[in-house]
Amino acid sequence: MKRLLYVAMLVLAVALLISACNAAEETAEPVAVEAPETSDAPAEEPLFVFLPKGLDNPYWDNCRKGMEAKAAELGVKAEFIGPEKSDATLQVGVIESVIARKPAAIAISPNDPATVNELIAKAAAEGIKVITWDADAPDSERILYIGTDNYNAGATAAEELSKVLNGEGKVAILNGALTALNAQQRTNGFKDWMAKNAPGIEIVDDQATNDDANTSAAVAEAILQAHPDLAGFYGVTGNGVPGAGVAVKGANKCGDVHIVGFDVVPQGIELMREGCVDALISQRPFGMTAQALEVMIDLVKGKVFDTTNIDTGVEVVYPDGLEEFLTTDH
Numbered sequence: 001m002k003r004l005l006y007v008a009m010l011v012l013a014v015a016l017l018i019s020a021c022n023a024a025e026e027t028a029e030p031v032a033v034e035a036p037e038t039s040d041a042p043a044e045e046p047l048f049v050f051l052p053k054g055l056d057n058p059y060w061d062n063c064r065k066g067m068e069a070k071a072a073e074l075g076v077k078a079e080f081i082g083p084e085k086s087d088a089t090l091q092v093g094v095i096e097s098v099i100a101r102k103p104a105a106i107a108i109s110p111n112d113p114a115t116v117n118e119l120i121a122k123a124a125a126e127g128i129k130v131i132t133w134d135a136d137a138p139d140s141e142r143i144l145y146i147g148t149d150n151y152n153a154g155a156t157a158a159e160e161l162s163k164v165l166n167g168e169g170k171v172a173i174l175n176g177a178l179t180a181l182n183a184q185q186r187t188n189g190f191k192d193w194m195a196k197n198a199p200g201i202e203i204v205d206d207q208a209t210n211d212d213a214n215t216s217a218a219v220a221e222a223i224l225q226a227h228p229d230l231a232g233f234y235g236v237t238g239n240g241v242p243g244a245g246v247a248v249k250g251a252n253k254c255g256d257v258h259i260v261g262f263d264v265v266p267q268g269i270e271l272m273r274e275g276c277v278d279a280l281i282s283q284r285p286f287g288m289t290a291q292a293l294e295v296m297i298d299l300v301k302g303k304v305f306d307t308t309n310i311d312t313g314v315e316v317v318y319p320d321g322l323e324e325f326l327t328t329d330h
Helices: 002-027 059-074 088-100 113-125 150-165 181-197 213-226 240-250 266-273 285-300 319-326
Strands: 047-051 077-080 105-108 129-133 145-147 169-174 201-207 232-235 258-262 279-282 309-311 315-317
Touching (some): 047 088, 047 285, 105 113, 105 285, 113 129, 150 169, 150 201, 169 181, 169 213, 169 240, 213 240, 232 240, 240 258, 240 266, 266 279
Parallel strands (some): 129 145, 145 309, 169 232
Antiparallel strands (some): 279 315
């Protein structure tokens, strides 16, 4: 009897245990399994940097504006960074600081090609796409140069000054920094054209101004005193024309001493309006940097160019076309 009672109690216990387990299965909450973590942080935006010779020449203002306009149009991040004045040593420090930020691409306008060759090699080794713009460093590891064909542009300036002088007279050259390759090329193009096509024109002086407006004016004044029969000035860089204009205007010789040169900058514009400047050579700086930015973006995307030089051309601006020229971006 006791045995039967024990068996019955054991069967009842097992039944109750099974019932409890089934109930637990019906009411248990599902266990959540976490998905692997993924990062929603956006990829770092590529940076494109333009490195001019300096920031003390109004020419660079139009270069910066062209870069900014194209960057806004394309939705990319671009910066325009340079030393306060055109100086090769100062520019080296700026370039070094930019390379340390590891931008996607940089465009350099070197004050002195010899000072940037190693920096360009360093940037290239770190995967930064490097081009030169406005002025070249042809012996460096830059991918390509985009800007003015400066030798031909110098020849264009010579032709314009020769026209004004009817092929005769004494002229002086107001140069920039003598280490700048683009200034050298513009000077050589000017001299070669004159020697070949205008034997009646004598180049009586060629002075450096270090791309400084005050120095340019002082040098031009000294040249006028040394050569009272001077017929014309050639301004090689952006401060040459303004310096010559200030000197010629101060000597009350506007219209007697003719001026041709680079670039279309505010002081040169006003001097042309006053009748002291005959022709300005525009390098189309706005369009030059806009096009250079497009080239940099293409290089970062992997495009290979079949040239190492892209000539952006020049445009000659005369007094009767000045106002129309100023109404559009160049």
